[in-house]
Amino acid sequence: MSDEPIRVVLVDDHPVYRDGLSMLLDSMDGVEVVATAADGAEAIEVVEGADAEVVVMDVQMPRLDGLAATRELVARHPHLAVVILTMSEDDETVFAAMRAGARGYLVKGASQHQIRAAITAVAGGELVFGAAIARRVAEFFAAGPATAPAAEVFPQLTAREREILDLLAAGRPNPQIAQALFLSPKTVRNNVSNIFAKLQVADRAEAIVRARDAGLGRA
Numbered sequence: 001m002s003d004e005p006i007r008v009v010l011v012d013d014h015p016v017y018r019d020g021l022s023m024l025l026d027s028m029d030g031v032e033v034v035a036t037a038a039d040g041a042e043a044i045e046v047v048e049g050a051d052a053e054v055v056v057m058d059v060q061m062p063r064l065d066g067l068a069a070t071r072e073l074v075a076r077h078p079h080l081a082v083v084i085l086t087m088s089e090d091d092e093t094v095f096a097a098m099r100a101g102a103r104g105y106l107v108k109g110a111s112q113h114q115i116r117a118a119i120t121a122v123a124g125g126e127l128v129f130g131a132a133i134a135r136r137v138a139e140f141f142a143a144g145p146a147t148a149p150a151a152e153v154f155p156q157l158t159a160r161e162r163e164i165l166d167l168l169a170a171g172r173p174n175p176q177i178a179q180a181l182f183l184s185p186k187t188v189r190n191n192v193s194n195i196f197a198k199l200q201v202a203d204r205a206e207a208i209v210r211a212r213d214a215g216l217g218r219a
Contacts (some may be wrong), residue, residue: 005032006123009050011043011066012036012058012085017108021056023207028116034075040069047073053123054117057102059086067093067100074101074203078174081122085110094129098205104128116132125173153214156198162193164191169208169217 008025010033012018022033035050036044040057041064047055056072059066070082083104084097097105103122104131106114118128160181167177178188184209192204201207210216 004031006054006119007034007052009034009043009047009052009055009117010036011038011040011055011061011069013038013061016057025111025119029110031116031119040064040066040072043069044072044076047080054119055080055082056085056119057082059084059088059097066098067096070097070100070102071203078187083118083122083181085115099203100211101155101203101205108204117134117216123183125176127170127171134138153216157195158169160193161198164188165195165207165211166216168195168204169211170194171208171217 008031010022010025010203012021013095015038018036018038021038025031027034028043034052035046037046039061043057044054046062055070055072056074057066061069064072066084066086070084072081073082081104082100082102084102085106085108086093086105087108092128094105100184104127106118110118121128154165157165164177167180172180174185174188174192177183181188183191192207196203199207199210201210208217
């Protein structure tokens with residue numbers, strides 16, 4: 001594991017909260033706040049030159065909200081991990097964040113330990129949700145249809161694409177999928193693009209929801 005701190009951009013429209021959280025994060029071992037932004041539009045600008053690994057993002061902001069900014073940032077910077085940190089915990093916002101490509105979702109009021117753990121986890125390619133959020137996500141998936149053979153669920157995919165989708169649904173990032181299947185990163189990226197097109201999904205988060213709802217990624 002690298003000894004370099006995780007480079008974080010913090011986005012929140014409330015200056016007192018933003019400054020306080022910035023000081024808190026900077027005080028943590030292994031975390032460095034490299035930039036802050038007051039809204040989603042500014043976030044897109046500062047990330048371009050920040051060389052960040054993680055963005056901690058509020059949702060309700062002027063000019064461009066956190067969900068729209070997340071979609072744009074993930075599209076421009078696929079390596080970037082976004083953690084939503086917001087007051088809202090309604091199901092609509094949670095799943096909208098997942099569809100936008102967020103890798104984590106915490107409610108404001110989360111402890112220092114929870115925020116630090118979430119940043120570390122998403123930087124390592126994991127998906128992270130607060131306890132209450134995770135429980136509702138689990139209930140959503142548990143309410144899905146019974147597991148069916150992958151070939152029957154997604155007959156439009158090739159065997160290799162279904163194999164990659166299964167790992168994607170398990171939360172594995174592209175480099176880990178490439179390593180597990182002994183493929184080049186470029187081959188994995190091309191297959192993931194084909195999967196999105198064939199499933200008619202907009203992004204990785206939506207593909208994960210579709211795949212897990214069909215029973216994949218649970219091994």
